[in-house]
Amino acid sequence: MIPRARIDIRPFACPLTWVKTRIALERLAEGEALEVLLAEGEPLENLPRSAAEEGHRLLAAEPAPAEGPGAWRIVLVKGAPREEGI
Amino acid sequence: MALSERRIARHARQLLLPGMGEAGQERLLAARVRVVGAGPVAGPALLYLAAAGVGTLWVDDPDPSSEADAGAWIHPPDGWGRPRSAAAVEAVREVSDLVEVGVARPGARPTAVLVAGAAQEVARAVAEEARLLGLPHVVADADGEGGAVTVVPVGAPCYACAFRAGHGAEATPAATAQVGALAALEMVLLVSGSVQEPAARRIEVVRGQPVARATLRLPGCACAGVAARLAP
Amino acid sequence: MSGLSGKSVLVIGAGGLGGPALLALGAAGVGRLVLCDDDAVETSNLNRQPLFGEADLGARKAAAAARRLSRLYPRIRVEALDRRFDAAGAVGLAGSCDVLVDGSDNFETKFLASDAAVVAERPLVHGGVLRYTAQLLTVMPGRTGCLRCLFEEPPPPGAVPSCAEAGVLGALAGFAGALMAAEALRLLAGEPGAYAGRLLVYEARPARTRIVLVRVRSGCPSCQQRLGLLGGPVGPACEVESSRERGGRP
Numbered sequence: 001m002i003p004r005a006r007i008d009i010r011p012f013a014c015p016l017t018w019v020k021t022r023i024a025l026e027r028l029a030e031g032e033a034l035e036v037l038l039a040e041g042e043p044l045e046n047l048p049r050s051a052a053e054e055g056h057r058l059l060a061a062e063p064a065p066a067e068g069p070g071a072w073r074i075v076l077v078k079g080a081p082r083e084e085g086i
Numbered sequence: 087m088a089l090s091e092r093r094i095a096r097h098a099r100q101l102l103l104p105g106m107g108e109a110g111q112e113r114l115l116a117a118r119v120r121v122v123g124a125g126p127v128a129g130p131a132l133l134y135l136a137a138a139g140v141g142t143l144w145v146d147d148p149d150p151s152s153e154a155d156a157g158a159w160i161h162p163p164d165g166w167g168r169p170r171s172a173a174a175v176e177a178v179r180e181v182s183d184l185v186e187v188g189v190a191r192p193g194a195r196p197t198a199v200l201v202a203g204a205a206q207e208v209a210r211a212v213a214e215e216a217r218l219l220g221l222p223h224v225v226a227d228a229d230g231e232g233g234a235v236t237v238v239p240v241g242a243p244c245y246a247c248a249f250r251a252g253h254g255a256e257a258t259p260a261a262t263a264q265v266g267a268l269a270a271l272e273m274v275l276l277v278s279g280s281v282q283e284p285a286a287r288r289i290e291v292v293r294g295q296p297v298a299r300a301t302l303r304l305p306g307c308a309c310a311g312v313a314a315r316l317a318p
Numbered sequence: 319m320s321g322l323s324g325k326s327v328l329v330i331g332a333g334g335l336g337g338p339a340l341l342a343l344g345a346a347g348v349g350r351l352v353l354c355d356d357d358a359v360e361t362s363n364l365n366r367q368p369l370f371g372e373a374d375l376g377a378r379k380a381a382a383a384a385r386r387l388s389r390l391y392p393r394i395r396v397e398a399l400d401r402r403f404d405a406a407g408a409v410g411l412a413g414s415c416d417v418l419v420d421g422s423d424n425f426e427t428k429f430l431a432s433d434a435a436v437v438a439e440r441p442l443v444h445g446g447v448l449r450y451t452a453q454l455l456t457v458m459p460g461r462t463g464c465l466r467c468l469f470e471e472p473p474p475p476g477a478v479p480s481c482a483e484a485g486v487l488g489a490l491a492g493f494a495g496a497l498m499a500a501e502a503l504r505l506l507a508g509e510p511g512a513y514a515g516r517l518l519v520y521e522a523r524p525a526r527t528r529i530v531l532v533r534v535r536s537g538c539p540s541c542q543q544r545l546g547l548l549g550g551p552v553g554p555a556c557e558v559e560s561s562r563e564r565g566g567r568p
Contacts, residue, residue: 015362019098023108054104098362103449103485105523126345130338130496133368134489157345159368162389180371182364231500259345260500263338267492271522274489281523289525294454294497294504294512298525 001059003035003075004028009047010039010071017043018050021076025056028078033059040070048074055079089115093184097139105280111139117277118142120196122212124151124170126259127203127226127233129158129177130266131273135200136178136185138274143178145171146190157259199223200273202266203257213238213245217309222276222284226269228257232291233265236301237272242286244309248301250288264291323394325506326350328415330403330431332383333357334486335445336421337369338495339502340383343419344391346503351387351394352415355379356402366488403427412438417502419443421495432457432465436540441505443513445498449485450522452494454513455532456501459541462515467535490522 007024009017017038024034038044040063048058057077064073089111094101097111117140121128124147135143151170155161160177161170171189178187199216201209201223209225216223217238225236225245229252236248257265268289276284289298303310327348329336332355343351359367359374359382374382384398403411403422412418412434420431420442428444435442435457442457444465457464505511512518517530534541 015098015102016095019094019101022102023094026107026109095361097365099486100365100488101485103487106485130341130368130492134366134492137365137368137488139365156391157342159341159345159390163392164389180373181368183372258500258503260342260496260503263342263345263496264493264500267338267489267496271487271489271493274487275523285525287525291497294500295518295529296520296525296527298527 001033001075001077004032006035006037008037008067009043010037010068014042014046018047021047021051022054025051025076025078030078030080032078034076034078036074036076037064037067038072038074040072044072044074048076051076088112093139096182096184100138103280106278110278110280114139114274114278115141117198118144118194118196119198119200119273119277120144120146120190120194121200121202122146122208123202123204124149124158124160124174125155125203126158126257126262127228127266127269128174128200129155129160130263131200131202131226131270132174132178133159133181134267134270135273136182136187138270140185140274140277142186142196144188144190144194144196145174145178147171147174157262159263196221198273198277200269201225202269203228203262210246210249217244224269224273224276226265227252228262228265229253230255231258231261232293233257233261234288234290235265235268235272236288237276237284237286238301239276239284239286242284242309243301243303244307247304247307247309248288250290261291268296322347322503322506323349325417326352326415327417327419327502327506328352328354328411329419329421330354330427331421331423332367332369332379332398333363333421333423334366334447334488334491335423335495335498336419337367337383338492339419339421339445339499340387341368341390342496342499343502344387344394344396346499347391347394348503348506349394350397350415352397352399352411353380353383354399354401354403354411355383356400366486366491368488368492403430405430408434409438412440415440417441417443417505419445419498419502421445421498429465433540435459436464441511441514443498443501443505443511445494447486447491447494450487450490452490452497452520452522453517454494454497454501454520455517456505456511456513456515458511458514463532463534464538464540466540467538468517468530468532470535487522494520 056079059075061074151161380398380400436459
């Protein structure tokens with residue numbers, strides 16, 4: 001699947017890492033993919049889980065040494081909008 | 087109107103809330119809230135509205151500050167005697183330089199109104215004016231050790247319908263803070279659209295316990311007319 | 319009001335919950351406020367921490383809080399401790415104040431606060447906010463359950479999102495902080511706490527309030543230890559204590 005959009009969240013610190021990702025996902029339609037460049041360690045450990053909790057799917061995760069030391073590339077597929085009612 | 091990097095960073099924790107996101111935050115940015123009152127109930131309300139990212143705030147209060155405002159969070163003793171609204175505007179600017187804040191002036195067109203700790207006659211008059219203008223509004227009344235916050239989305243039962251008399255006791259600083267913060271909370275929920283169906287409700291805080299009831303229209307109240315006009 | 323000038327309250331954390339609590343307690347005229355926070359003011363704090371403004375970015379929270387509180391309430395004494403509320407100092411700090419208000423944002427500190435309150439025999443007002451939910455509980459050592467009676471142990475890391483990962487609504491934290499201050503003031507006046515042995519859970523979107531009774535749990539390591547130290551009964555006696563609270567027969 002070719003990602004619809006791509007973001008690099010390595011310059012940001014928590015909580016902006018997840019916030020930026022979430023905003024990028026918000027702008028996609030359901031089923032579209034977002035490629036995220038992030039750093040190994042805390043962002044790599046927490047981001048996919050936060051995304052899964054909101055109903056998005058992790059399609060791929062692989063090291064991306066060409067982008068820089070410690071860089072990883074993950075692909076998230078936007079899930080169905082959640083029932084946001086009370 | 088996309089959010090700037092600065093706003094995203096400022097409101098990061100709020101953007102993460104379910105039902106908020108960029109869309110909700112943008113609605114807050116587009117909102118222009120007129121706050122009637124600049125005393126102990128308005129102080130916390132103004133700070134939290136600014137902190138939440140409401141785009142424009144107008145403060146409407148003609149009185150000077152005094153020792154009675156010591157519990158307002160925004161009136162240090164070294165400023166007592168100055169107009170309350172001007173001091174409130176300064177206090178909001180200290181908290182955020184991203185909000186457009188000023189003393190209310192004629193010609194200002196708010197999109198929502200918050201009545202914070204006003205005397206009953208004033209609260210009723212302002213609420214009625216807001217209702218007639220088709221503006222959603224929140225009325226905060228502190229009373230003794232607690233108080234009540236009445237939420238009136240467009241077309242909902244009006245403040246007068248919902249009103250229930252309290253003791254009429256002088257409000258404590260903890261009570262004004264509770265009611266001010268709760269009013270800001272309800273306004274943020276209303277404006278951001280994070281709730282699908284904005285709830286018309288009155289939340290009373292009694293001995294530290296919030297008790298919420300849906301508001302009901304009193305038979306024959308003029309506010310029924312507005313609902314009929316605005317019904318889809 | 320004059321009675322309060324001789325009282326002191328320890329507030330753990332000067333952020334989303336501690337901030338409004340301190341502002342309300344100062345406004346009420348509590349004579350001595352002790353606050354404990356080892357953080358610096360960050361941009362993402364400003365959506366919910368009314369003690370701080372733009373000009374405080376980068377400053378130490380303890381110092382910035384002391385400045386703000388002293389300016390608003392020149393007649394009270396503010397002791398701002400720029401350090402973590404940790405095991406070494408917890409009991410001493412707790413014992414030096416009349417009531418504890420816990421506005422910390424992690425379970426480790428919350429449990430430490432509860433343990434310290436039980437050992438130092440001070441009432442503790444516990445509060446927490448996450449997304450659209452706020453909760454409040456007052457621990458009256460020896461009379462009501464403590465945090466360990468309610469949660470047998472801290473949840474494993476990752477089970478509950480920390481504030482850093484999940485959203486927080488500033489005004490809800492403000493509401494909760496003000497409720498915590500009001501509770502502390504009730505306790506200082508010698509009145510029964512509204513949340514003593516009763517966990518109040520408030521969900522902001524439906525505006526729904528739930529109450530969960532918190533009884534002393536037999537086998538609670540914190541309560542047991544304290545009762546043991548006093549030479550009193552342990553274990554089953556906790557149940558006796560709690561049924562008396564409810565007005566029932568032992």
